[in-house]
Amino acid sequence: MDKLLGLLADGQFHSGEELGEQLGVSRAAVWKKLKAVEELGLALDSVRGKGYRIGSGIELLDHKKIERCIDADVRTQSEVHTCFITDSTNELVSALGPVPAGITRFCLAEHQTKGRGRRGREWSSPFGSTVSLSALWQSGEGTASLEGLSLAVGLGVVKALETLGARALALKWPNDVLWQGKKLCGVLLEVHGDPTGECEVVIGIGINVRLSDEQLASIGQPAVDLFRVCGRTVSRNALAGQLINTLTHLLDGFGQGGFKLFREQWCEYDAFRGKEVTLMASTRSVTGRYMGVDDQGGLLLETASGLHVFNGGEVSLRQS
Structure with missing residues (x-):
């Protein structure tokens, strides 16, 4: 499969005969491998007289x-x-x-x-x-x-x-x-x-x-x-x-x-500093003003009861 994808990665058409010769397999085997390519979620173009290609090409990890x-x-x-x-x-x-x-x-x-x-x-x-x-x-x-x-x-x-x-x-x-x-x-x-x-x-x-x-x-x-x-x-x-x-x-x-x-x-890249946010855990949620993070990466949240620190784990954040 990786060799077939390497041939198709350029986005150009390749005939079934050419692919078979390169892979050392029959046309029927090429067809089965092409079906497997589609099963990976890749868009495969097929044009009579031209062959097969991955429309936009693909860069494989090398x-x-x-x-x-x-x-x-x-x-x-x-x-x-x-x-x-x-x-x-x-x-x-x-x-x-x-x-x-x-x-x-x-x-x-x-x-x-x-x-x-x-x-x-x-x-x-x-x-x-x-x-x-x-x-x-x-x-x-x-x-x-x-x-x-x-x-x-x-x-x-x-x-x-x-x-x-x-x-x-x-x-x-x-x-x-x-x-x-x-x-x-x-x-x-x-x-x-x-x-x-x-x-x-x-x-x-x-x-x-x-x-x-x-x-x-x-x-x-x-x-x-x-x-x-x-x-x-x-x-x-x-x-x-x-x-x-x-x-x-x-x-x-x-x-x-x-x-x-x-x-x-x-x-410098903080998306929510100074904004009203809601922190959600498995059993509760807390809303307040997001004041950034401390030296340990804990989230600083200002609420009616004062400034609180929340650590990561199973806590998620969204803007209110």
Whole structure:
């Protein structure tokens, strides 16, 4: 399948005979593989006398191209894996086994079948249309030292996207990247280990790169993709490489100084500061004026009873 998609990725027509010769299979086998391509959700054009094509073309993840986008110093601190389809990159990045000390592992997939968002929601990742990346990072300072990490990661994503031309981005506490109020990227952290000792964090990032109108509408909340933000096609491989660069440096800084090193920058992108908001948890909701975040990434909410601090987890935020 990956070889067939590699042939069709240029957006040009390829005859069934040509595809069969390139793949070393019969015309009947080519037809079955083409049906499987459509089952991935890719729009396949078929024209008699011309053959088959993926209408707008597609850029597949290419490990070598990603490596070329990674800074030399980052290569010595990272381990990068790409795959075709997986249940979840968050699960895959841990399933590959122990990570050497001082190394951050990154995993990317063309498509996730069971991608997860916050609060148990499904994260949609249509084939070849997003960047689904997970990082496995180790810390010796305990889980308590990781407060505010999801906010810092969101800031890192914004910086990577700006390097590739995105503008007018905003951050929604605790971990969404927005553009004009629409969701462009989500971050999910899973922490395991000792509250005061060795621990590891799986950082899952999903960025909409280029989705159809129908795919965006199916997400279930206002959403946007990088193509619409930048007004042009952005290379998924360049984006993956830039994310790895930015996150590697960010995690190094966070390990030394925590979220307070990033708080001032994060506040520059804060989507809701000074606005009336409602915080929703599983059993209650609280409304007040959103006053930003503290040095640990806790949300500051001014209510009739005073100023209160709320931490992440299963708490969500919306404008009142």
